[in-house]
Amino acid sequence: xxxxxxxxxxxxxxxxxxxxxxxxxxxxxxxxxxxxxxxxxxxxxxxxxxxxxxxxxxxxxxxxxxxxxxxxxxxxxxxxxxxxxxxxxxxxxxxxxxxxxxxxxxxxxxxxxxxxxxxxxxxxxxxxxxxxxxxxxxxxxxxxxxxxxxxxxxxxxxxxxxxxxxxxxxxxxxxxxxxxxxxxxxxxxxxxxxxxxxxxxxxxxxxxxxxxxxxxxxxxxxxxxxxxxxxxxxxxxxxxxxxxxxxxxxxxxxxxxxxxxxxxxxxxxxxxxxxxxxxxxxxxxxxxxxxxxxxxxxxxxxxxxxxxxxxxxxxxxxx
Amino acid sequence: xxxxxxxxxxxxxxxxxxxxxxxxxxxxxxxxxxxxxxxxxxxxxxxxxxxxxxxxxxxxxxxxxxxxxxxxxxxxxxxxxxxxxxxxxxxxxxxxxxxxxxxxxxxxxxxxxxxxxxxxxxxxxxxxxxxxxxxxxxxxxxxxxxxxxxxxxxxxxxxxxxxxxxxxxxxxxxxxxxxxxxxxxxxxxxxxxxxxxxxxxxxxxxxxxxxxxxxxxxxxxxxxxxxxxxxxxxxxxxxxxxxxxxxxxxxxxxxxxxxxxxxxxxxxxxxxxxxxxxxxxxxxxxxxxxxxxxxxxxxxxxxxxxxxxxxxxxxxxxx
Numbered sequence: 001x002x003x004x005x006x007x008x009x010x011x012x013x014x015x016x017x018x019x020x021x022x023x024x025x026x027x028x029x030x031x032x033x034x035x036x037x038x039x040x041x042x043x044x045x046x047x048x049x050x051x052x053x054x055x056x057x058x059x060x061x062x063x064x065x066x067x068x069x070x071x072x073x074x075x076x077x078x079x080x081x082x083x084x085x086x087x088x089x090x091x092x093x094x095x096x097x098x099x100x101x102x103x104x105x106x107x108x109x110x111x112x113x114x115x116x117x118x119x120x121x122x123x124x125x126x127x128x129x130x131x132x133x134x135x136x137x138x139x140x141x142x143x144x145x146x147x148x149x150x151x152x153x154x155x156x157x158x159x160x161x162x163x164x165x166x167x168x169x170x171x172x173x174x175x176x177x178x179x180x181x182x183x184x185x186x187x188x189x190x191x192x193x194x195x196x197x198x199x200x201x202x203x204x205x206x207x208x209x210x211x212x213x214x215x216x217x218x219x220x221x222x223x224x225x226x227x228x229x230x231x232x233x234x235x236x237x238x239x240x241x242x243x244x245x246x247x248x249x250x251x252x253x254x255x256x257x258x259x260x261x262x263x264x265x266x267x268x269x270x271x272x273x274x275x276x277x278x279x280x281x282x283x284x285x286x287x288x289x290x291x292x293x294x295x296x297x298x299x300x301x302x303x304x305x306x307x308x309x310x311x312x313x314x315x316x317x318x319x
Numbered sequence: 320x321x322x323x324x325x326x327x328x329x330x331x332x333x334x335x336x337x338x339x340x341x342x343x344x345x346x347x348x349x350x351x352x353x354x355x356x357x358x359x360x361x362x363x364x365x366x367x368x369x370x371x372x373x374x375x376x377x378x379x380x381x382x383x384x385x386x387x388x389x390x391x392x393x394x395x396x397x398x399x400x401x402x403x404x405x406x407x408x409x410x411x412x413x414x415x416x417x418x419x420x421x422x423x424x425x426x427x428x429x430x431x432x433x434x435x436x437x438x439x440x441x442x443x444x445x446x447x448x449x450x451x452x453x454x455x456x457x458x459x460x461x462x463x464x465x466x467x468x469x470x471x472x473x474x475x476x477x478x479x480x481x482x483x484x485x486x487x488x489x490x491x492x493x494x495x496x497x498x499x500x501x502x503x504x505x506x507x508x509x510x511x512x513x514x515x516x517x518x519x520x521x522x523x524x525x526x527x528x529x530x531x532x533x534x535x536x537x538x539x540x541x542x543x544x545x546x547x548x549x550x551x552x553x554x555x556x557x558x559x560x561x562x563x564x565x566x567x568x569x570x571x572x573x574x575x576x577x578x579x580x581x582x583x584x585x586x587x588x589x590x591x592x593x594x595x596x597x598x599x600x601x602x603x604x605x606x607x608x609x610x611x612x613x614x615x616x617x618x619x620x621x622x623x624x625x626x627x628x629x630x631x632x633x634x635x636x637x638x
Contacts (some may be wrong), residue, residue: 021599044392063633079513086424161477162482162483163481163494163504164504164505164508165504165505165509167498167504168496168498169495169496169498169499171495171497172491172492172498173491173492173495174492175482175491176488176489176490176491176495177488178491179486179487179488179490179491185482185483185484186484191481194563194567195567195569196567196568196569197568197569198530198536198568199530201527201564201567201568202527202530203528204527205523205524205526205527205528206528207524208520208521208523208524209524209525209528211517211521211524213517244513245520248509248513248514248515248520249515249516249517249520250514250515250516256345266615299482
């Protein structure tokens with residue numbers, strides 16, 4: 001029996017099902033849980049979705065209001081399905097529910113998945129768990145309707161940055177299939193990528209105001225202070241993406257973004273073509289990839305800037 | 320004989336071919352001309368591409384350097400192919416070349432196309448001319464290679480705003496096919512949508528600095544003065560997209576962007592859900608669509624702001 005057949009059999013015999021996902025759920029986590037929930041409801045399964053903390057930005061997905069933020073202690077489920085989580089740990093509060101269920105299924109696309117379910121369908125080639133959900137639904141003979149498609153498309157869009165990276169030919173093939181159900185892809189795109197807040201926009205404006213080009217335009221540098229964050233009443237994560245504004249300027253190879261936090265500075269680096277910023281981060285006990293890395297510097301703004309710039313300059317020399 | 324068969328026959332018998340496109344060519348115009356050029360070169364046709372003025376941003380497309388900016392007066396072509404242009408007028412300098420050619424083919428996706436060629440393949444259902452080029456190449460039996468795919472994908476991406484709107488199921492199907500050739504879609508995306516200049520970024524920062532929310536956050540308003548444009552040495556078009564930063568703030572229904580030009584103000588409006596901004600524009604002899612419109616006001620900044628805001632407020636009342 002194939003894994004997909006085993007999943008079908010397990011779901012067929014389950015009387016009550018609960019779907020869980022990882023903490024800090026993103027669009028793929030929410031999209032896959034809600035999309036799969038709609039699918040199971042269509043074949044008249046008694047199915048709940050448990051996500052204790054969820055960002056309001058996902059409220060455009062059908063079924064958002066059905067998400068349970070609490071499960072009574074004495075409630076028992078025949079089957080728990082974990083979606084988009086690579087291990088038990090990442091399930092957070094959902095872990096106890098998963099461990100208590102009589103049977104478990106894991107569906108995921110992370111290569112690091114620990115196959116912690118009784119049945120595991122982990123296709124790491126897929127760009128998103130939602131892409132794997134399409135395969136599972138097909139194997140179960142459940143036709144994807146508009147509700148499911150809206151959720152599943154959201155997950156695919158999230159994990160590919162709007163079909164920008166991490167895309168396989170099947171990603172497009174599946175996207176076309178979902179589109180045929182009549183979903184409004186412009187609306188989904190807007191909800192996932194465009195909606196922002198005044199505080200976030202203002203913080204960006206402040207960073208642009210301070211943005212400067214150095215080393216004949218090869219380095220872009222800007223910063224945000226604790227005072228700025230207080231002034232605009234910013235929330236956690238509002239600084240994300242600012243570093244890309246420097247990186248996107250033509251001629252820039254490395255973009256530096258410094259963010260003051262409790263007296264020290266968090267440094268984000270992005271590069272375009274040839275500087276391996278993970279090497280610079282490694283010098284300061286940080287981490288990352290060749291084109292995106294970060295670390296912390298416990299020094300003044302000017303010292304931090306000088307330190308980072310001189311490291312980048314020495315990388316330039318090596319090339 | 321079908322149109323596609325007629326195109327194949329005409330190209331087969333042509334000894335020299337020139338491809339032209341519309342003035343101010345965008346990614347679909349350049350992508351389709353270069354993509355089709357590569358296709359015709361593959362079947363060993365003698366083919367030129369004429370684009371007198373072209374934005375450097377498209378230099379990432381293979382074949383960019385082969386584009387001719389001038390054609391000798393005495394040069395004669397058997398066949399002229401017009402891509403992505405709805406009429407003769409829009410061909411600009413290319414019009415004379417088109418009119419002089421012995422035979423002509425028009426391939427386009429604009430519903431307004433005037434079928435001005437001897438043979439016309441106008442499929443207005445397609446999101447881009449590049450999408451139609453895929454069909455034409457298939458009908459001619461030319462397999463799409465990586466070079467062609469890179470150009471054609473660029474056009475599809477441009478005319479759908481990165482698969483955001485105006486997408487058909489076939490758009491995705493074709494995108495998947497192009498991806499199979501091994502093109503680097505992240506690189507194409509970046510070149511088309513992310514690359515910017517310091518001047519453009521600074522202008523955005525200035526506009527964000529001045530951005531204010533009015534009417535309980537339902538209206539976002541900002542402006543750019545002639546002085547800003549001089550300060551940052553901005554080029555034509557650098558203000559584009561600024562109006563969307565206001566529109567993307569949650570709770571905002573109408574975003575206003577005022578831009579000073581020769582003493583008067585150009586007003587751009589965007590709405591999200593229910594205000595028909597084309598009605599407001601019509602009151603001031605402007606034009607546009609329900610969610611995006613523009614007009615001019617020959618008054619001071621404060622007067623212009625007050626005028627626009629009071630018009631929007633009266634639209635709010637009607638809802």
